[in-house]
Amino acid sequence: MTVVEDLDWTHIEAELESVGHAVAGPLLDAESCKALAGLYEQNIPFRSRVVMERHGFGKGEYKYFNHPLPDPITALRGPLYRRLAPLANRWAAAMGLDTRYPAEHAEFLERCHAAGQMRPTPLLLKYDPGDYNCLHQDLYGETVFPLQVAILLSVPGSEFAGGEFVLTEQRPRMQSRATVVPLGLGEAVIFAVDQRPVQGTRGTYRVRHRHGVSTVRSGARYTLGIIFHDAA
Numbered sequence: 001m002t003v004v005e006d007l008d009w010t011h012i013e014a015e016l017e018s019v020g021h022a023v024a025g026p027l028l029d030a031e032s033c034k035a036l037a038g039l040y041e042q043n044i045p046f047r048s049r050v051v052m053e054r055h056g057f058g059k060g061e062y063k064y065f066n067h068p069l070p071d072p073i074t075a076l077r078g079p080l081y082r083r084l085a086p087l088a089n090r091w092a093a094a095m096g097l098d099t100r101y102p103a104e105h106a107e108f109l110e111r112c113h114a115a116g117q118m119r120p121t122p123l124l125l126k127y128d129p130g131d132y133n134c135l136h137q138d139l140y141g142e143t144v145f146p147l148q149v150a151i152l153l154s155v156p157g158s159e160f161a162g163g164e165f166v167l168t169e170q171r172p173r174m175q176s177r178a179t180v181v182p183l184g185l186g187e188a189v190i191f192a193v194d195q196r197p198v199q200g201t202r203g204t205y206r207v208r209h210r211h212g213v214s215t216v217r218s219g220a221r222y223t224l225g226i227i228f229h230d231a232a
Contacts, residue, residue: 004079012190013087016147019179020196020209021167025151026186028224032072033153033186037222040126045070047119052133058212060131062225065122073122073226076149081105081228084147084190091146094197094204101145105228108145112230117141121227124153125213127163128220133213135168137194140231149190150211152183153222160219165189170208171198180214193227 007024015022028036039045040063047066052058065073085101085108092099102108112118121140125133138148154160165181181189192209213221 004076004083007083009083016087016190016192016196020169020207021179021181021189021191023181023183023187023189025188026184027076027151027188028072028153028186030185033151033222036070036072036124036224037153039070040124040222046124052131056134057136058131058133060125060127060133060213060216062123062125064231065120065124067120069120069122073224077122077226077228078105080149080190080226081108081145084145084228088146091197095195095206108228109230112141112143115141115143115232117143117230117232119231121225121229121231123225123227125223125225126220127160127213127216127222129216129218131163131221132215135166135210135212137210138225138227139194140227140229142232143229144193145228146193146196147190148193148228149188149226151188151224151226152185153224154220155185156183158219160216160221162215162217163221164214166212166214167191168210170210172205 012022046063088101167179168176195206
């Protein structure tokens with residue numbers, strides 16, 4: 001597993017500031033990816049299962065992990081938050097928001113829990129042929145960290161085809177722009193959960209983001225989602 005501190009954070013932050021997402025890693029090696037994907041058929045590691053079609057979310061399913069989180073997730077969630085918190089604070093200041101994020105993830109989780117958001121949000125997603133995920137935002141409550149991470153656990157072109165990670169941004173008085181983000185095994189995409197600031201000719205304005213997954217054409221695609229706020 002890659003040490004979070006060893007990532008090229010200068011490049012990552014520049015990409016996040018410029019386009020609202022950045023590819024990093026691989027954060028997990030092939031063995032770790034296989035082990036995490038293999039948890040899906042078990043029940044003990046998870047608190048709930050969601051069948052997307054039942055809720056109009058798309059087609060496919062995902063499971064939310066329960067406490068204690070698997071070691072690879074714990075090893076990534078805190079260090080990733082620590083590196084992203086300064087950027088989150090710059091974004092909040094630029095958008096004129098009063099919210100500021102503490103340096104350590106444990107402190108931020110205390111804030112979530114005080115707001116009644118107690119349930120862990122890291123999740124494992126499974127897509128089979130014909131499955132897809134509609135454009136959405138992972139908010140889960142009033143207390144939200146503005147960045148999150150998705151890590152691909154399957155080999156594109158070998159274990160599955162299709163299933164591209166898709167991001168859209170909506171700028172004021174403009175049509176939405178879509179971006180397809182190619183990922184390799186174990187690679188992560190770090191991206192804006194909802195809004196980020198963009199500097200325009202008349203000052204700073206807010207861009208709204210959504211994300212999803214295009215239709216899987218063949219095989220099985222597994223993804224690990226790391227969300228930093230807990231759920232109500």
